Structure formats: C-alpha cells, structure tokens
Amino acid sequence: xxxxxxxxxxDAVSLRPEAFGALGYSYRDRQLFFIxxxxxxxxxxxxxRPLGEIADELTAGGVLQKDALxxxxxxxxxxxxxxxxxxVV
Amino acid sequence: MSSYELLHRGLNAPICLTWEMTYACNLLCVHxxxxxxxxxxxxxxxxxxxxxxxxxxxxxxxxINVGGGEPMTRPDFFELMEYxxxxxxxxxxxxxxxxxxxxxxxxxxxTDYLDVQISVDGxxxxxxxxxxxxxxxxxxxxxxxxxxxxxxxxxxxHVVTRRSFEQLDALHASVTGMGGxxxxxxxxxxxxxxxxxxxxxxxxxxxxxxxxxxxxxRDVLTGxxxxxxxxxGAPLDGLNMCGAGRIVCCVDPRGDVxxxxxxxxxxxxxxxxxxxxxxxxxxxxxxxxxxxxxxxxGQCRTCGxxxxxxxxxxxxxxxxxVALDDPDPECVFAPDAGPTATxxxxxLHPRPIRPAPS
Numbered sequence: 073x074x075x076x077x078x079x080x081x082x083d084a085v086s087l088r089p090e091a092f093g094a095l096g097y098s099y100r101d102r103q104l105f106f107i108x109x110x111x112x113x114x115x116x117x118x119x120x121r122p123l124g125e126i127a128d129e130l131t132a133g134g135v136l137q138k139d140a141l142x143x144x145x146x147x148x149x150x151x152x153x154x155x156x157x158x159x160v161v
Numbered sequence: 162m163s164s165y166e167l168l169h170r171g172l173n174a175p176i177c178l179t180w181e182m183t184y185a186c187n188l189l190c191v192h193x194x195x196x197x198x199x200x201x202x203x204x205x206x207x208x209x210x211x212x213x214x215x216x217x218x219x220x221x222x223x224x225i226n227v228g229g230g231e232p233m234t235r236p237d238f239f240e241l242m243e244y245x246x247x248x249x250x251x252x253x254x255x256x257x258x259x260x261x262x263x264x265x266x267x268x269x270x271x272t273d274y275l276d277v278q279i280s281v282d283g284x285x286x287x288x289x290x291x292x293x294x295x296x297x298x299x300x301x302x303x304x305x306x307x308x309x310x311x312x313x314x315x316x317x318x319h320v321v322t323r324r325s326f327e328q329l330d331a332l333h334a335s336v337t338g339m340g341g342x343x344x345x346x347x348x349x350x351x352x353x354x355x356x357x358x359x360x361x362x363x364x365x366x367x368x369x370x371x372x373x374x375x376x377x378x379r380d381v382l383t384g385x386x387x388x389x390x391x392x393x394g395a396p397l398d399g400l401n402m403c404g405a406g407r408i409v410c411c412v413d414p415r416g417d418v419x420x421x422x423x424x425x426x427x428x429x430x431x432x433x434x435x436x437x438x439x440x441x442x443x444x445x446x447x448x449x450x451x452x453x454x455x456x457x458x459g460q461c462r463t464c465g466x467x468x469x470x471x472x473x474x475x476x477x478x479x480x481x482x483v484a485l486d487d488p489d490p491e492c493v494f495a496p497d498a499g500p501t502a503t504x505x506x507x508x509l510h511p512r513p514i515r516p517a518p519s
Contacts, residue, residue, distance in 0.1 A: 086249065088174060088221040092167055095176070097223035099251055099274050104176060104223075106167060 073149045075124025078160040081115060085156050098156060105156065110136055111144060115151070119160035123148070164400055165471070171407045171453040174220040174443065179411040179422040182210070182238070183230040188257050189512035190282075190293045192320060192361065195413070195425055196352040197230040198512075204414040207237045209435070213412070214245050216439050224251030224274075228422070230414065233260040239268065246274050255280060255318060257297060258304030259514055266304070270311035278316035278344060279304055284328035284335060291324070292361075294511035309339045316382065318344045321371065322361040329374060333381065345375070347386040349423045350480040358481070368491060369393065389473035389489040392466035402471050406431070406452035410443065418442045420452060423476030459486035464494070 073079075081087070084100040093109035107115055113126050123145070130136035136144075151157050185200035186193075205213065217225065225245065232238055233256055242252050251274040258279040261269070269277050279301050283289035286298035293301075308315040317336045321329065329345070336343045350358035363371065372390040375381060375397055385399035400408075405421035406429075412418050416434040419425050431446035443449065457472025473489020481490045488495065 086221065086223060088223070090173055091170075095172065097251075099223075099249075102224075102251070102276070106164070 073123065073145045073152065073159075075127070076122050078119040078122055079114065079117065079148065079152070079157045080119040080160055081157050082155055087115070096156065098154075100155065103154075105151070105154075108147075110140065111147060114144070114148060115157060165402050168400065168404065168408050169402065169453070169456075171449065174217075174222050175408055175410050176223065177226065177404060177409040178217070178222055178224075179226045179228060179409075180213075181228050181230060181411065181413050181422070182232045182241070183235050183414050185234045186229060186231040186257070187234060187259055187515050188231065188294045188297055190257075190280075190353070191357050191511050192282075192292060192322075192348060192352075192354040194349060194351045194354060194423060195228075195230065200230075200234075201414055205416050205434075207240065209416070210237070210241050211244055213416075213434055213439060214241070214248060214250060217245075218248035218250055220440055220443075222250055224253060226422075227252055227254035229255075231257055231260065233265070242275065243272070246272065249274075252276070253278065256304070257293065258301035259297065261304035261307060263307055266307035266311050266313070269308060269315075270313035276316065277308070277313075278318040279308075280320075281317050281332070282320050282322065283325040284331040288325050288328060290511070292320075292322070292511060295513040297511075297514060300514060305336075305339055305341060309341065312340070315341045316344050317341055318346060320348050321345050321363065322348055323363055323367065324361065326363060326367045326371070329371075333378060337380070342380065342382065343378075344382040344384060345371075345386070346384050347474070347477075349474070349476050351423045351425065351476055355480055362491065365491075365493070365495070368493060372397070372493075389470050389491055390493060391469040392464075392493045396469050401469060403473075403475050405429070405475050406446075406449040410449075412439070418446075420448065421476060423474070424479055426479065428479070457486055459484075459488075461486075461488055464488075466494075 085096055085098050087094040087096050093112055094107040096105045096107055113130060114123055117126055127141050131138050181195055183200055183204055184197045186197040189198045232254055245252050253276040255278050269275060281289060281301050282292045289298040305315060319332060333343050348362055368390060372393045387397055388401040391397050391401050409421050410418055411422040418431045420429040431448045432442035461467050461472040475485055477490055478485055483490055
C-alpha cells in the first residue's frame with residue numbers, strides 16, 4: 073500500500089460504528105473484523121483522497137503519531153488482501 | 162486489545178442475534194431448546210416482524226440466525242426472509258429440512274445473503290430418529306440432496322450426544338461428500354433438553370476426544386459451542402467466551418428478548434419488543450448492563466485455563482442448578498462421573514413427522 077493509493081470498501085462490506093472504531097462484516101465470506109478508530113478515516117475515504125494526504129492531515133491534527141503510520145499501512149494491506157477494500161485505479 | 166476485551170463490554174448491536182420466529186414445529190425433538198411443537202397464539206404477526214427487521218436494519222445488524230420451532234411453518238416465512246435481505250440483513254436459518262422441497266431449494270440457492278443449516282443428530286436413522294422423530298433422518302437427507310443438486314453449500318447442524326459421538330467421522334464424510342459443511346454444537350439442558358441431559362450429554366472421555374477431533378477438523382464449525390473445552394490446550398477456533406447479553410441475544414416468537422437462545426428463562430429476559438424498542442432493550446436493559454460488567458468469579462479465577470474458557474456456559478450452569486460463579490458442569494478438570502460414562506438406556510419418544518401446523 074502506497075501513500076498515493078486511494079482506497080474504497082468492497083461493495084459486500086458493511087461497517088458499524090463501535091466504541092473502538094467500527095465492526096465490519098463481509099457478506100461475501102461471512103467474516104467479521106475490527107477496525108481501529110485511527111483507521112476509520114482511511115477506510116471510509118471512498119477513494120476520494122490519497123492515503124498520504126489523509127495521514128498528513130491526521131498527523132498535523134495530532135490524531136495520529138507519525139511512527140504509527142507504517143503499522144496502519146500494514147493493516148490496510150491485510151484488509152486489501154482479504155478483499156475488504158480495494159485500491160481505486 | 163484482545164477480541165475478548167473488545168467484546169466483553171458489549172457492542173452497539175448484537176453480532177449473534179437469534180430470532181425464533183415460531184414455536185410451531187412438525188417435529189418434537191427430545192432435546193429441543195425452546196420446547197417447541199405448538200404455535201403460540203400471541204406470536205409476532207407479519208407487520209410486527211417487519212417492524213423488528215426495520216429496527217435491526219437501522220441498528221446495522223449484519224445478519225440474523227433464524228430458528229424456532231420450524232421457521233418454514235410460518236406462512237410468511239419467505240416474505241419475511243426476503244424483507245430482511247432487501248434491508249441488507251443476512252439470514253442464516255435453521256430448519257429440520259422436512260419442508261425443503263425442490264422449489265424451496267431453488268429459492269435458497271438463488272437468494273443472496275442466505276445461508277441454511279439442516280439439523281441432523283446422527284449419521285444413521287437409528288441414532289437420529291431416536292432424538293428427532295421417526296422419518297426425520299430421511300427427510301433431512303432429502304433436503305440436503307435437493308440443495309446439493311442446486312450446487313448450494315448448505316450446513317448441517319449436529320448436536321453431538323453420547324449416542325452420536327462415534328458417528329462424527331461418518332457424518333463429516335457424508336456431509337462434506339455432498340458439498341456441505343458440518344457444524345457441531347453442544348447439547349444444552351435447556352427446554353426439553355433438561356429431561357435428557359444426563360442421558361445424552363457427552364462423557365468426560367468423549368469431551369476430551371471431541372476437543373482433539375475439532376482441533377483436527379478445522380473445517381467443522383462450532384458456533385463457539387465448546388469454548389469450555391479450550392481449557393484442554395490451544396483454544397478452539399472462535400471467540401471462546403460467553404457472549405450472552407454482550408454480543409448475543411435471542412428474540413422469541415412473542416417478542417421477548419433473552420440474553421441467549423439457550424437461556425429462555427425469566428431470569429434472563431431483558432424485555433419485550435411490544436413494550437419497548439429492541440434498541441432500547443439492547444442498550445438499556447439492567448440485565449444486559451449487569452452481564453456486560455460481570456465475569457465468572459470463584460475458583461475459576463485461580464485456574465490456569467481461565468483465560469481460555471472464561472468459566473464456561475452460563476445456560477448449562479443455570480439449568481443444572483449450578484451457581485454462575487462455579488465452573489461449567491462439564492469443566493474438563495471435573496472428576497469423571499464414573500458410571501455415567503456407560504450408555505444409559507434411553508426411553509425417548511419423539512413424535513414422528515406430522516403435517517406442518519396451520
């Protein structure tokens with residue numbers, strides 16, 4: 073996953089807000105998954121902005137520590153591999 | 162944070178919501194959790210059921226587990242299922258299979274977001290029919306064949322008992338051979354299950370072997386039934402926790418909301434959807450609030466396996482008269498019960514299949 077990537081949720085995925093962020097469910101493979109609240113701005117971006125731009129904004133606002141970004145990118149990549157989200161081309 | 166810590170305090174909506182649509186059933190299984198057979202006169206009508214589904218959709222309930230009774234006996238069964246799915250609520254419905262004909266099999270296989278599990282309690286009619294009624298095995302098998310012919314991956318739910326335990330391998334082979342998936346669940350002493358608990362519950366030796374069997378058959382689903390067995394070693398797949406009132410609840414045919422489908426008892430009733438909204442009951446019931454702050458106490462807390470089994474199943478404790486803070490009656494560290502390890506003669510009389518009640 074690169075800073076320039078834009079992402080969107082798979083059409084068969086639904087998110088529900090929870091105290092920790094969101095609970096997700098894929099109607100395709102019938103699996104539940106957790107989304108940490110720091111990831112929400114990325115997974116809910118609907119391909120509108122590059123990941124790097126969202127990250128910079130969150131970092132500038134003090135919402136996200138700069139050193140947390142690589143770990144979040146790894147989680148997003150894991151969700152992409154599961155088919156939960158897609159890179160917009 | 163572990164999934165246990167995330168879920169223990171509850172969620173904005175249940176992730177395992179069982180809706181028992183009706184108490185009507187054309188079978189009379191000896192271990193039925195809800196003592197089903199006859200339709201209750203005050204079951205939710207179609208409009209009330211649709212209002213409930215609207216509410217669940219607004220709460221973003223992802224899917225519901227539909228059961229009964231036999232849900233297919235409801236004249237509005239197909240209408241309500243399609244109503245749910247149109248609102249993006251996935252449906253997993255349990256059936257005894259007797260009412261699945263070619264048309265129903267076609268409907269199941271061509272409907273999105275729909276899963277079905279057929280109840281089969283043995284790999285032979287001799288074992289299954291002693292529990293579910295004469296003729297029920299062949300009818301369930303016929304339903305599986307119809308679904309397999311449609312290329313549909315159905316599930317078979319098997320409540321494993323002392324009588325059926327040795328047939329696990331055979332049932333697994335048959336179901337997977339037809340393209341289905343086996344789900345094995347725990348017998349509970351709930352409903353009519355109370356009367357057959359001592360005769361049908363697994364022996365301690367069978368419980369230990371079941372743990373190994375499930376670890377070796379990772380394709381077999383359990384619905385998190387056997388988390389008390391995770392005390393034996395590496396945890397079984399699943400959340401390994403009691404989700405009652407936290408992530409799990411049950412709405413019965415009259416609209417009563419219970420903490421879990423296995424504790425249909427006054428002490429575990431949180432409210433009724435005719436008197437207040439489901440959302441209000443889920444978020445604000447004193448019972449659910451208490452369960453979300455509660456953990457098993459007592460001797461379990463000093464057990465090295467507590468982090469894997471969390472004290473076991475609340476329903477089994479309740480219906481066997483055990484304090485909720487005591488270990489699960491089938492705790493793997495409990496001493497063997499001796500003579501009960503032998504086969505107890507059964508004197509069960511399930512009713513043969515009868516026409517669907519109107």
